[in-house]
Amino acid sequence: MFQDFSKALLDEIQRREIAKTRAKSKKFLAQINKQQNLSQGFLLVNQSQYKRELAELKAKLKNSTFQQTPEGQMSKLMLAILENDTELEKYLDKDVVEEIHHKDLRWGSEKPKPNTSKTTKVGTGIRYSDRTRNQLSSLRFKRKQLFLFYKRIIEAQVALRVLCDDVVSTVGGKVCAPPGAFNGIKSFNGALNKITQRERNDEVGDLKDCARMTIEFDNQKQMLLAKAKIAQSQEFLAVKGYQKALKDRYSSGTQEDGLLKFNSSAQKSGYKDIKFFLKMSNGVIGELQLNTKDMLIAKEKEHVIYDILRESKDQTKPYTISNPDVVVKIREHMNDGWFSFIETKVPEVKEALVQVKQMVKNIPMGISPTLTVMPKQAEALNKVSLGLYAKGELPGALVV
Incomplete structure (x- = not known):
């Protein structure tokens, strides 16, 4: 009887170990094979x-x-x-x-x-x-x-710029590369932060916005001509089967052009754009945004608010931003010029700006500051965002 009990116990232990191993293998294989998602997959290290x-x-x-x-x-x-x-x-x-x-x-x-x-x-x-x-x-x-x-991202950025120049030479517009090293790719620390602090379960292969460009247009008509041209490019056709390959927050897609399924609503903040994810010749997925001049001005002014609000999962409760890189950026960006621009161009949000000014004033000096955001301040930040993007819809409303 004792031998039977021992054998049953060993069989149960073995069964559980096999189940654990299979579960780990399934998880690992899912990381490596991400073909069902728009991803560059799990990247091995040589x-x-x-x-x-x-x-x-x-x-x-x-x-x-x-x-x-x-x-x-x-x-x-x-x-x-x-x-x-x-x-x-x-x-x-x-x-x-x-x-x-x-x-x-x-x-x-x-x-x-x-x-x-x-x-x-x-x-x-x-x-x-x-x-x-x-x-x-x-x-x-x-x-x-x-x-x-990173080396492949740098190469993809160059190829993305060539594609943008071709679009602009045909329909007009202005190519805008983000500031920074290597022609404006996402910084190394910014990319690492995205797949750790922001999305810890994401892999490096999930990064799709490290190579990125924007084309600015004077009006929506010009922008939609560019969208039609890019939609016929090899870089888009390679990923067109993925729902996330294009997001049109202006909802301009139709049944006739085959892009209706990519229509989307504006962000909660009020922001709109047309965003392509394109597979460049070296396999890296790059991001190309199309937008009007006024909406891009609104985005530039609002981006610091986005950086603050995305750190919270529940804005009805106080939360603290502990990454000093993010906090220093907030302190530098929300300066007197920033507040003056919004007070002048978006006077409807002056009351909300009082709360935002108090929040910035409370940021301690030093090389490793933190920022605690109260619910009223988060609410005020949302109001400023909505006000900025509402103006961004009006031609010439934010142009200095």
């Missing part, structure tokens, strides 16, 4: 390629002239994130950082291995909780994935 490209980055940074360029400054930031674990704290949850500091007093440094010149990451051998261990190892892997992906 260690030889990683070491080679890291060495190339370090070699470039030995040039003092390069260091002073936007590309050089972004490269320095990239290298710091790749080699200094303390830089990762911005991308970890607060309780995870607290556990790491509590258990590893030498966090962020490197310890030499006994009887060798090689080093090992601090944290080796330390018993972290499953949550902390998984989040930290995932982040360390994602930074490598993103680094290897």
Whole structure:
């Protein structure tokens, strides 16, 4: 009887282990094969390629002239994130950082291995909780994935610019590249933040807006001609089968042009645009936005509000923004000129601006500030957004 019981127990343990293994395998395969979604898939890391490209980055940074360029400054930031674990704290949850500091007093440094010149990451051998261990190892892997992906993003940005120039030469408009390094691609730290702090379950392959461009038009008629041209491009036809390949918040698609299914309503903030996701020749998915001059002015002024509100899942409760990069950006953007523009162009929201000014005033000085947003302030920010985008619908209302 005892042997029968032991066999039954062993069979049950084995059954559970098999079930766990199958569940893990299913999850891993789902990450690798994301063909059902508009994604670049799960990106593997070739260690030889990683070491080679890291060495190339370090070699470039030995040039003092390069260091002073936007590309050089972004490269320095990239290298710091790749080699200094303390830089990762911005991308970890607060309780995870607290556990790491509590258990590893030498966090962020490197310890030499006994009887060798090689080093090992601090944290080796330390018993972290499953949550902390998984989040930290995932982040360390994602930074490598993103680094290897970044070169392809730079190439895709160049190709996207060529496509935009072709559109503008045919129908008119103005190509607007975002400011920043490498012709305006999403910053390395911004991309890493998006797949950690904002969407921790996302992978590097889910990033579709790192290569990005905007075309500005004087009117909607001109914009819709451009939309029709881009809809016939190879870059769009390659992904047209995906619902997310195009989002038309102006709802201009028709049954006749085959784009009706891509019509969408305005965002909750009131913002409208026509957004394409295009598969460039190197396989990277880039983002191309079409819009009118007035709506883009509204977007530029409102974007800082978007940065604040997206940090909260429930705006009826106070919430704190702890990422210093985001808070410093808010403090710098919401200056006297910003408030003056809105007071002049959107006088309907002057009362709401009082709450916003108080919020900005409460941001502490220093290199690592935080920002706590109260429900009344979140409500005021939403009112300012709606006011700005309502004006953006009116030709010439926001043009200085």
